[in-house]
Amino acid sequence: MDVLIRQAHPGPAVPAYHRLEQKLHDAQRYVAEEQIPWPVLVDDLRGTVHQVYGGLADPIYLIDADGRVAFYELWTDGPTLHRALERLLAQGGRGLVEGGLDRRPHLSGAVTDGWRAIERGLPQSFTDLLVAAPGSPALLWVGDKLRPVLAPWSLRARPLSPVVKLGVGLAAFALGLLLGVQRDRG
Numbered sequence: 001m002d003v004l005i006r007q008a009h010p011g012p013a014v015p016a017y018h019r020l021e022q023k024l025h026d027a028q029r030y031v032a033e034e035q036i037p038w039p040v041l042v043d044d045l046r047g048t049v050h051q052v053y054g055g056l057a058d059p060i061y062l063i064d065a066d067g068r069v070a071f072y073e074l075w076t077d078g079p080t081l082h083r084a085l086e087r088l089l090a091q092g093g094r095g096l097v098e099g100g101l102d103r104r105p106h107l108s109g110a111v112t113d114g115w116r117a118i119e120r121g122l123p124q125s126f127t128d129l130l131v132a133a134p135g136s137p138a139l140l141w142v143g144d145k146l147r148p149v150l151a152p153w154s155l156r157a158r159p160l161s162p163v164v165k166l167g168v169g170l171a172a173f174a175l176g177l178l179l180g181v182q183r184d185r186g
Helices: 020-034 046-053 078-090 108-113 115-118 124-130 136-145 147-154 161-185
Strands: 002-004 041-042 060-063 068-072
Touching: 002 136, 020 041, 060 078, 068 078, 108 136, 108 147, 115 124, 115 136, 124 136, 136 147
Parallel strands: 002 041
Antiparallel strands: 060 068
16 A cells, blocks of 8 residues: 655645645546556645654555564665565565565665656756755656666566676676776777
């Protein structure tokens, strides 16, 4: 289930919520545009649910069959969540998995898929993000332009196999060597 908490990047076309009807309408738009097949809870205007779970921007809480947090991920990452779900199912849907916590900031998905949220709130969202994290709006724009190349790696649901990880690592190492040799010759 998703929880719609607030307008992440408000702007003229997508203002901050002042009425519950705005949030409900935005939730319907989100479900339709993103083709969301699961339930979306619309938090109240005070953000009661959001605050109960810590008030962070993009976390994942995997709740077990007993209603307890089995796994918390600071920043959503499909492969990490996939591994946690598999482990939770393997232990009968109960208890902590993966140590219960992942605090790594998985940014590749945000870089690949984040520009659309900024674009909806232009120009205010761009300015707000630029002030909060200088350079990041440009990175998101470039990530959007490179989406066809980046998405299979950064937006996947399942973890890469060890063979693919090894291949990507070797390719990156070879590219680094090649660029180093070219730089030394130049």
